[in-house]
Amino acid sequence: MAEKTNCKYVLKAEGLVKVYGTTVKTEVLHGLNFSVKSGEFTSIIGYSGSGKSTLLNILGALDVPTEGRILFCGEDYGKMKPDELADFRNKNLGFIFQFHHLLPEFTAIENVLIPTWISGVSGHQREKMNRRAEELLEMVGLKAFIHNKSTDLSGGQQQRVAIARALINDPTILLGDEPTGNLDTETTDQIYDLFRKINQTYGTTLIMVTHNDQIAKRSDRIIELIDGRIHSDREKAEETRADVG
Numbered sequence: 001m002a003e004k005t006n007c008k009y010v011l012k013a014e015g016l017v018k019v020y021g022t023t024v025k026t027e028v029l030h031g032l033n034f035s036v037k038s039g040e041f042t043s044i045i046g047y048s049g050s051g052k053s054t055l056l057n058i059l060g061a062l063d064v065p066t067e068g069r070i071l072f073c074g075e076d077y078g079k080m081k082p083d084e085l086a087d088f089r090n091k092n093l094g095f096i097f098q099f100h101h102l103l104p105e106f107t108a109i110e111n112v113l114i115p116t117w118i119s120g121v122s123g124h125q126r127e128k129m130n131r132r133a134e135e136l137l138e139m140v141g142l143k144a145f146i147h148n149k150s151t152d153l154s155g156g157q158q159q160r161v162a163i164a165r166a167l168i169n170d171p172t173i174l175l176g177d178e179p180t181g182n183l184d185t186e187t188t189d190q191i192y193d194l195f196r197k198i199n200q201t202y203g204t205t206l207i208m209v210t211h212n213d214q215i216a217k218r219s220d221r222i223i224e225l226i227d228g229r230i231h232s233d234r235e236k237a238e239e240t241r242a243d244v245g
């Protein structure tokens with residue numbers, strides 16, 4: 001498998017506690033510890049309200065823990081200045097959500113290029129990014145739909161565009177919060193095939209929240225949260241891991 005970074009553990013969560021509220025305080029994560037290996041495909045499962053989104057947002061530096069810290073290849077998110085953190089996130093982390101959040105008036109390729117408009121690439125770099133966006137859309141199976149408006153695409157196709165968009169900056173980690181929560185079983189299956197392909201082609205580390213236990217079995221590792229605690233953490237043996245066909 002292609003490895004993206006030199007560090008063995010791309011993420012380490014140490015003593016993560018999350019408390020919401022100021023007057024009425026609710027602790028929703030109660031001191032989580034785990035590490036994610038570079039190139040690993042992890043699912044986070046658990047009932048609604050168990051803290052999956054809260055955890056994913058903290059892992060993705062979209063939210064901060066009340067106590068504890070996250071290390072990315074040994075580097076503490078909490079020590080980065082806000083603009084450093086924004087830059088770090090843009091370069092190293094890709095996000096996909098249950099709803100694709102594509103811009104309806106734009107084509108598939110324009111939607112994929114949006115993150116590069118934000119980081120302000122120019123000239124020669126722009127050409128390179130255009131080619132990369134085309135390659136990514138081909139990789140996610142949308143070669144024939146590159147210039148279609150996103151509203152002309154099916155739900156599964158729109159989610160594929162969102163996946164290509166999340167990969168445009170070649171992130172080390174791709175994080176998804178119930179990315180197939182809105183899709184039928186067959187489309188969900190196809191999207192998970194695509195996740196495996198991304199994992200094997202680019203060596204991307206994947207962390208996917210799902211409440212679909214069956215689909216979670218397709219990843220290398222399943223972390224189950226119950227009431228803000230890690231109830232189980234099961235890793236498949238290397239030799240039984242799925243191979244891309």
Ligand SMILES: Nc1ncnc2c1ncn2[C@@H]1O[C@H](COP(=O)(O)OP(=O)(O)O)[C@@H](O)[C@H]1O
Nearest residue numbers: 020021028046047048049050051052053054055
């Ligand atoms: N912004 C917030 N303010 C207060 N409570 C929150 C907030 N976000 C989530 N919660 C609470 O934290 C708990 C965990 O929520 P969440 O992380 O969304 O769980 P899941 O994604 O597993 O459904 C729930 O009880 C939820 O109501």
Ligand SMILES: [Mg+2]
Nearest residue numbers: 052053054177
């Ligand atoms: Mg959630």
